[in-house]
Amino acid sequence: MPLFYPLFRKHRDKFVLALLVLLSLTLLLLPEKPRFTISKTLLNTVFYPVERTAHNLSEIAGLRAENRRLKHQVATLSHERERLLQYRAERQRLRRLADFKKEQSLKLVPCEVVGRNLARFQTLLTVDKGRNDSLAVRMPVLSYQGYVGRIVEVFDNSASVQLLSSRNNPVSCIDKRSRVIGILEWKHHNYFRMSNVSVVEDVQVGDTLITSGFGGVVPKGFPVAVISKITVDIDGLTLKVDAKSDIDFRSLESVFVVTDEILWERELYYEGMDSTLATDTLGAGP
Numbered sequence: 001m002p003l004f005y006p007l008f009r010k011h012r013d014k015f016v017l018a019l020l021v022l023l024s025l026t027l028l029l030l031p032e033k034p035r036f037t038i039s040k041t042l043l044n045t046v047f048y049p050v051e052r053t054a055h056n057l058s059e060i061a062g063l064r065a066e067n068r069r070l071k072h073q074v075a076t077l078s079h080e081r082e083r084l085l086q087y088r089a090e091r092q093r094l095r096r097l098a099d100f101k102k103e104q105s106l107k108l109v110p111c112e113v114v115g116r117n118l119a120r121f122q123t124l125l126t127v128d129k130g131r132n133d134s135l136a137v138r139m140p141v142l143s144y145q146g147y148v149g150r151i152v153e154v155f156d157n158s159a160s161v162q163l164l165s166s167r168n169n170p171v172s173c174i175d176k177r178s179r180v181i182g183i184l185e186w187k188h189h190n191y192f193r194m195s196n197v198s199v200v201e202d203v204q205v206g207d208t209l210i211t212s213g214f215g216g217v218v219p220k221g222f223p224v225a226v227i228s229k230i231t232v233d234i235d236g237l238t239l240k241v242d243a244k245s246d247i248d249f250r251s252l253e254s255v256f257v258v259t260d261e262i263l264w265e266r267e268l269y270y271e272g273m274d275s276t277l278a279t280d281t282l283g284a285g286p
Contacts, residue, residue, distance in 0.1 A: 106219060107260040108142070109133055113253050114158070121167040123249055125149075127257070130157045134259050138217055142256045145247050146223035147171065147211050151257065159257075164224070165190065165249040172212040173224055178202040181212055182241065184224060190249060192225050194241035199232060201239065209243055219258060 115126030129135055131154050139151045141161050149163040162169055165186050173184045173194060180201045182194040197203060207227045213220025225243035233240050 106258050108256040109135065109259050111159075111255050111257055113255065116250075118250060123163040123165050124152075125161040125163060125252065125255070127159050127161060127255060128157070129257065130155045130159045132156050135159050135257055136259075140218045140258045142222060142258065143247055143252060143254075146245075147218060148247060148249065148252065148255060150217065161255065163249050163252075164192075164245075171218055171224065172214045173209040174212045175203055175227075176208040176210050177204070178207065181214075184209060184243065187242075190225075190245040190247060191228075192243045192245065194227075194243055195238075197239045197241050199237055199239055203227060203230060203239065203241055205230060219261075 109129055111127035111129045113125050114128045117124040117126075135151060135154050137151055137154055140147065141149045141151060147164065149161050149166075149169065151159050152162045153160040164171060167186065170183050170185045172181065174181050178201070180197060180203050182197045184192050184194045187193050194203075194209065205227050209224050209227065211218045211220055211222045211224060225245040227241055228244045229240075229242040231240045231242075232238075
């Protein structure tokens with residue numbers, strides 16, 4: 001044995017090759033079932049850990065690159081936010097000089113959809129928050145993409161939401177570009193029609209329709225749909241304005257209920273301490 005180790009170190013490659021050839025011949029001579037069992041054992045004990053380690057190293061490199069990219073994005077957004085805060089302060093001063101009403105932000109309660117009632121002319125969702133979470137009837141409901149409906153029934157720990165994609169659930173909208181006002185009603189799927197639009201009004205295909213805020217129930221400024229087709233009605237005095245929503249109402253999994261309005265001065269998102277976010281982000285290591 002003492003002579004074997006120097007010999008092995010000197011001819012290591014040949015020993016490994018001979019061992020692999022011997023192992024291959026042994027496997028070829030064995031019956032199919034034992035051959036498969038031994039091959040599977042060797043694969044799990046030798047090759048899989050090596051492959052898994054290489055895969056993990058590759059993932060770590062990808063995560064580091066993604067981390068650097070996200071830090072750069074956060075820093076950019078933080079600088080942009082600082083500029084917007086300055087514009088906000090200037091806008092508030094101008095509104096005070098004009099004696100306008102103080103602007104407010106919204107308090108949102110996130111909810112998960114736990115039930116659906118997809119009737120032909122009315123779509124209802126059941127969410128996992130209710131009276132115990134300060135939800136009430138007529139509160140507006142939003143998604144990441146805009147306004148989706150309102151609460152119609154509330155229980156202690158759940159609530160029913162009537163979606164915009166239902167009959168008899170219209171919403172007042174404004175053309176974001178031209179400020180033309182109309183009433184948006186559901187037609188089918190995620191298609192809508194905006195009524196009460198005169199033939200002389202300035203509306204164009206591609207314009208975004210947002211909530212008007214009229215009536216005090218639905219907050220102003222949330223996207224609803226995009227104009228897809230415009231035709232003159234049979235009376236020659238009004239327009240048929242067809243619009244399509246980007247929201248898939250039948251596959252919503254989470255929504256946000258607007259429970260209250262908060263003055264910007266009280267809003268926690270604008271604390272001065274997070275103005276250092278960009279510096280902290282750029283100064284941190286990968």
